[in-house]
Amino acid sequence: MSKEKEIGEVIKEALNGHEESYIEGAWETFTSKRKRKALIYRLSASGVAAAILLGLIIIGTLNQPLPEGLTAQKEPVKVIETPQQIVNEVPGQVTAVAESQPSSISVMGQAKISPDSAGSSTKTAVSSTKTAVSSTSSSVSSTNIIAQNTEKNEAAEVKTAAVTEAQKAAAVTESQPQTQKQPTNQYNNQPLTQLNSLSTTESSPKTSRKDSKLGSERRVRIGVNVAPGFNTTADASAFNYSGGVNVEIPLSKKLQISTGVSLEHSNVDERSSPRNAAVPSYQTIASLTNLDIPINITWKITSYKKTSYYVGAGLSALAYLSENYTTTTRTQLLRENTSFDGDEYISTYRLETVERVTTSSGSPNSAFDIGGRVNLVFGVEQRLTPKLNLSIEPFMKIPVSGLATKNMIYTTGGVTFKVTF
Amino acid sequence: MDDKAQELLYKKYFGYALTVALLYSTDRNDAIEVVDDSFLKVFSEIKKFDISQPFKGWLRKIVINTAIDKFRKKNRRIDFKETDSVAIQDTAPGPISCLTAQDIMKLLNCLPHTYKTVFCLYDIEGYSHDEIAAKLKIPASSSRVYLTRARKQMRELYNKHIND
Numbered sequence: 341m342s343k344e345k346e347i348g349e350v351i352k353e354a355l356n357g358h359e360e361s362y363i364e365g366a367w368e369t370f371t372s373k374r375k376r377k378a379l380i381y382r383l384s385a386s387g388v389a390a391a392i393l394l395g396l397i398i399i400g401t402l403n404q405p406l407p408e409g410l411t412a413q414k415e416p417v418k419v420i421e422t423p424q425q426i427v428n429e430v431p432g433q434v435t436a437v438a439e440s441q442p443s444s445i446s447v448m449g450q451a452k453i454s455p456d457s458a459g460s461s462t463k464t465a466v467s468s469t470k471t472a473v474s475s476t477s478s479s480v481s482s483t484n485i486i487a488q489n490t491e492k493n494e495a496a497e498v499k500t501a502a503v504t505e506a507q508k509a510a511a512v513t514e515s516q517p518q519t520q521k522q523p524t525n526q527y528n529n530q531p532l533t534q535l536n537s538l539s540t541t542e543s544s545p546k547t548s549r550k551d552s553k554l555g556s557e558r559r560v561r562i563g564v565n566v567a568p569g570f571n572t573t574a575d576a577s578a579f580n581y582s583g584g585v586n587v588e589i590p591l592s593k594k595l596q597i598s599t600g601v602s603l604e605h606s607n608v609d610e611r612s613s614p615r616n617a618a619v620p621s622y623q624t625i626a627s628l629t630n631l632d633i634p635i636n637i638t639w640k641i642t643s644y645k646k647t648s649y650y651v652g653a654g655l656s657a658l659a660y661l662s663e664n665y666t667t668t669t670r671t672q673l674l675r676e677n678t679s680f681d682g683d684e685y686i687s688t689y690r691l692e693t694v695e696r697v698t699t700s701s702g703s704p705n706s707a708f709d710i711g712g713r714v715n716l717v718f719g720v721e722q723r724l725t726p727k728l729n730l731s732i733e734p735f736m737k738i739p740v741s742g743l744a745t746k747n748m749i750y751t752t753g754g755v756t757f758k759v760t761f
Numbered sequence: 762m763d764d765k766a767q768e769l770l771y772k773k774y775f776g777y778a779l780t781v782a783l784l785y786s787t788d789r790n791d792a793i794e795v796v797d798d799s800f801l802k803v804f805s806e807i808k809k810f811d812i813s814q815p816f817k818g819w820l821r822k823i824v825i826n827t828a829i830d831k832f833r834k835k836n837r838r839i840d841f842k843e844t845d846s847v848a849i850q851d852t853a854p855g856p857i858s859c860l861t862a863q864d865i866m867k868l869l870n871c872l873p874h875t876y877k878t879v880f881c882l883y884d885i886e887g888y889s890h891d892e893i894a895a896k897l898k899i900p901a902s903s904s905r906v907y908l909t910r911a912r913k914q915m916r917e918l919y920n921k922h923i924n925d
Contacts, residue, residue: 347915348884351865355885358862360779363793367771370797377801575764 375574379749386714386738390653397595397639561588561760565600567735569754571608578607578625580752582632588760594640598652604632608750621670628744629662636715652717656737658709663702663744670695702745709744713737713752731758771800777817778824783866784881785828787874795831799824825886829896832878860919868918875899876911883908 566583584602591597605628612622636654643649670693677688719733737752778799782792802823810819860868869877878897882888883904890908894901 347912347919348880350860351869351915352885354860354862354865355780355784358780360776360783362772362775363779366775366793367768370771370800373797374801 375749378574382738382751383714383740386716389716390714393637393639393651393653396651397637560590561729562586563588563729563731563758563760565602565756565758567602567733567754567756569735569752571606571750571752573608573610573748573750575611576609578609580604580606580754584632586758586760588638596638598636598638598654599634602632602634603629605629606750606752608748610748610750623668623670624746624748625666625668626744626746626748627662627664628660630744631659631661633657633659634715636717638717638719646723648721650717650719650721652715652719652733654715654717655711655740656713656715658712658743659705660702660707660744661704663707663746665700665702665746667698667700668695669698707745709741711740712743713739717756719756727761729760731756731760733758767804770803774817774820778820781821781824782828784869784885785825785832785878787870791831795824795828798831799827802827825882829878832874833898835874860922864922868915868922871918872911872914876907876914879904879907880911880915 563586564584565586567581569580569582570577571580582602582604584600586598586600586602589597589599606626608624608626608628610624610626634654634656636652638650638652640648640650673692673694675690675692677690679686679688714737716736716738717733718735719731721729721731723729733756735752735754735756739749739751741747742749775796778796779792782795782799783789786792786795799820803820806823810816869881872880875897879893882893882896883890888896890901890904893899893904897904899907
């Protein structure tokens with residue numbers, strides 16, 4: 341056991357004094373790895389954000405309630421159609437309807453009217469209707485009633501086999517006043533033709549008003565925008581500004597596509613980490629002018645009377661009109677100065693920093709980045725006048741890949757001020 | 762912490778971190794990866810570092826934890842079975858003292874990764890079997906078995922090394 345311990349101790353002692361040496365280029369590899377990781381993190385974060393946004397949009401679209409006007413206009417039509425069926429259908433057909441739709445209890449009760457009225461009186465029909473209406477409170481009792489009704493219908497079918505067409509007509513005319521006595525339906529007091537026309541005349545103004553309202557909400561809007569911001573690289577930030585026109589195409593009440601075109605001027609400052617030098621060894625300052633064509637989907641989170649809040653995400657296509665790069669490279673050189681003091685050869689060494697500045701420019705329209713940036717937007721829209729809206733949109737534009745001719749990676753952030761009409 | 766300071770810190774302690782990482786990694790590339798991941802943690806958590814404590818100790822802990830995280834990820838699918846500790850006869854020729862650090866590293870790399878990790882955690886870092894069990898998510902008895910086997914194998918490797 342003591343020998344076992346000895347192995348451990350000896351190994352520990354031997355390793356205590358031992359240290360690996362620095363591997364040349366390890367720091368550079370580390371910084372590039374870190375940048376790559378940061379980029380992957382940003383991309384995955386934006387991907388997650390876009391996925392969440394898309395999910396919210398889908399949920400929002402699926403959960404959108406029907407417009408109130410539409411549900412209101414449907415109800416009276418339903419009530420009016422039911423008595424029409426009962427009066428016009430022959431008994432056999434009524435039973436079929438009743439069996440196929442067991443849940444519509446009111447129909448079942450009323451369905452008994454015609455066979456019973458054909459035989460004896462309409463009082464039974466009234467009472468059965470009442471029973472049916474009262475049975476809506478319990479599903480079990482309503483099933484019993486359905487069974488009874490079906491039995492009675494079968495009996496009535498046998499009875500009505502001998503009934504003449506004239507008697508049927510009489511039964512129909514007799515049952516109509518009885519139906520009118522039902523207190524549950526106010527529309528039953530009027531003739532069917534009148535009711536139908538009433539329902540259409542009542543619902544049509546509402547629908548047209550709603551349609552016109554929706555139409556006004558869903559019109560395509562155009563606007564102008566300006567957006568000051570910053571371009572940020574891993575080491576530095578620089579000013580950026582853009583301006584242009586935008587078009588907003590509504591898809592639904594809460595969802596819209598926002599597109600347009602804007603002229604953007606960007607300054608990008610990119611520096612590389614030093615390699616064995618006290619000064620930055622590489623710095624590129626880019627001055628870029630480009631057209632930015634974004635396609636964003638925006639979703640209204642909440643809407644108040646005059647203000648609404650929304651989020652958006654999408655992609656931007658970039659076309660570069662002008663690209664100017666100024667690259668400064670700094671290197672350190674060890675210079676040897678030799679001099680002779682009589683026969684003696686004297687050499688002195690001096691460390692010099694050499695700076696080299698090169699300028700280059702890209703030809704217009706030589707670089708395009710289709711889907712080059714992911715746009716993330718949060719906005720507040722304020723209605724100034726009925727036809728004029730002001731939007732303030734903080735935004736973030738994350739590069740998907742290297743941008744422009746020199747594949748620069750920079751994130752743009754800022755605020756868009758937008759007026760739409 | 763600016764880039765220049767980070768670079769200085771990285772370059773100064775890279776060798777030390779690599780030495781520690783090599784004890785818990787299967788090869789040099791793995792160890793460099795562990796070192797890089799450790800420095801990422803160091804730079805992000807530097808505010809938590811207690812200045813009154815030695816930096817090397819803090820860095821060592823971070824490197825070991827990073828290496829163990831990596832070890833756990835690799836061995837996630839390996840089933841560690843509860844095994845009884847078996848006493849193995851010590852047939853060592855005597856104390857070993859003529860080995861250099863490089864020789865020891867070579868010998869350690871001949872051990873299976875789990876044995877090597879347990880051996881280093883117990884004999885070099887001074888962790889108990891319970892602590893090793895918690896860190897590696899293996900039963901404590903397995904840790905004992907791995908340590909005994911690692912020591913035995915180290916002795917055999919030493920004999921072979923001397924004879925060659």
